[in-house]
Amino acid sequence: MKILHTSDWHIGRTFHGVDLLADQASVLGSIADSVREHGVDVVVVPGDIYDRSIPSSDAVTVCNRGFEAIRAAGAVIVATSGNHDSAVRLGAGASFAAAGGLHLITRVGQIGTPVMLSDQFGPVAFYGIPYLEPEITRVELDVPRARTHSDILGAAMSRVRRDLAERTATDPSTRSVLLAHAFVVGGEASESERSISVGGVETVAVGEFAGVDYVALGHLHSPQMLSESVRYSGSPLPYSFGERSHRKAALLIELDAAGLSSVQRLDLPVIRGLSQVTGTLEELLTESKYADSEQCYVSALLTDPVRPVDAMRQLQARFPFAVHLEWQRPEGQSDLKYRDAVRGRTDMEIARGFVSAVRSDPSEREVTLMAEALSAAARAEESTVELSETA
Template identity: 45%
Template sequence: MRILHTSDWHLGRQLHRVSLLQEQRAFLKHLLKTVQEQRVEVVAVAGDVFDRAIPPLDAIDHFNWILEQLADLGVPLVMISGNHDSPRRLGVNARLIERAGIYLRTGAEDCARPAILHDEHGPVAFYGLPYLEPGLVQAHFAAEKPSHHAVLSAAMEQVRTDLATRPAGTRSVVLAHAFVTGADTSESERDITAGGVPSVSASVFAGTDYVALGHLHRCQKISERIRYSGSPLAYSFSEAEHPKAMWLVDLGADGTITAHKLLCPVPRAMRQLTGALQDLLASPEYSEYEECWLHVTLTDPDRPHMAMEQLQQRFPHALKLSFSHERRTADDESYRSRVQGRTDHEIALGFLHHVTGTPATGAEQDLLQEGLESVRTQAAAREAS
């Protein structure tokens, strides 16, 4: 069976306030062309279909269009919700549209309800594990604790139990939206640290033939059978050098996997430039950057007046501006730079230490963690409704 593995479309997302709907539409057309040219038999979308729980109408139009196109081609689509999606909204009428070959899995109750598809070698069970907020689904899975590892492990136990009831020789594909240990991140993924450690071991997915992962935006291989497709577009300048792709996966009669990386089109190159303002504006060596999305870092000792406006005269798609000479002491270091790379829990503990003058006790650290996770769980419940 030939499977096209993609994820993290983030329909409706902007890049520094610039709409990407046109570029996302171009990707969907490319996906459709790939399906036809490569004779794809199933499309698997591993979550974060939309960029937020309540997407703009234009993004919904794009979503409806690709579903209609795949249904017209008779190519089944298996899709799960990610941490950016509203499970209930994405899953509206899921049972009804299965008649058109569109299989949406957005709730914990659907993890062990596979879409059974067939090729010339027999059945393939597609299991969808949407993003599972630990605090919301712990009770459903009777997990030991509200952690990502615990709830995903419990969900996979349900998958293996169901798979054991299927006819001998049934192959299996799992779609999951999670952070698997050993993978590389970028700046454009939303943090999922609720439930303590955000990552889960790849061993959680043992017993399945292929795992199509979503959440991380870099196309990468955890193992031969476990892969991230990544996002089809770069959504931050940290991804400027990341080739965007999909996986074309051939699942053999005996469960063997052959996978090829298919590069996605680049609608506009994303680059980072560093230099003095007047040099960037005048030097012919930068001509190739004039149509790129740019993050510009100026090296001028003083901040030039209306620097971005001047840059955009030559580079109309310059989106982000930084300065290498901030002229600040360590005490004046920006709050953003001080907290970069730290978790909410670490930031809150730092604030508590700053206010009280003493580090938090172990009990205080645990209490603060419980409070943060309670807030995250409530917010996730509101988004899911």
């Protein structure tokens, strides 16, 4: 059996305010092409299909068309909800969807009941563990004292192992695939994942998944191997500039009669690159070395001595997909601690330095106003001291 592991679609997400639906529709089409090209039997999506619990109608349309394209390419789909999805909304109509080959696992009650598919070697049990919030699910999982994600996942895996043991006792050829949305120890996070805990109790150990032939993980956005059979596929698109070095991919899994046979990385197309550029506004607008960034999503760091007026509009004349802009004066890069920077300076010098650092050098009128304000503050302090001495 051939299985394509993809996750964290985040349909409906924006990138610094820019709508990504067209990019997402394009990459879902590429995933469907991979299904057709490689003869994939099953596509697994462990969570965060949508970016919000209440997706827009346009996001739902893009997602549904993606599902339809994958089904038309020949694959059954097994998916779970993540910490961004609404389990209730995503799971609405799950029974009806399953009849069309889309199996949605979003409820605690589904954890021990796999989606059963088969190939020439026998049955394959697909188990799903959606994102489980400890405070909400511990009673339903019959672990009322559970407080951490590790506790909750352990209880969920007990249900999986119990069911799997019964099935393999009846048919030893049964193999297993698990979908889970979690932050597993050893995984490397990026800027665009939303924390799934408070207080640092979110991580779970790789050993929690022992006994399953392949574990398809969701939540982290870069492809990662935690063990030969436990992996993150990562998101199909980059969702932060911290991911600009990621090469996005899906994972092609093959099962044979003995279980996991091979894992192949399938690189996904770069829909639009990410670029971070640094320089003065004039340099960014004119120098040829920035030409490769013209069709990328651009984050610009300006180093002009004075903050340029209307800089983003000017940047977008050359970089139409510029989405983020910062201004930092060259001298603002000093590593001096604040107390070292102000030692031996007058109040006026400190005030002028602050205005220059956060904006630009103050005008003469502004210097006069600062001097008047400092004088007024000094007089008020003197009056307070005199009153306290006479009291």
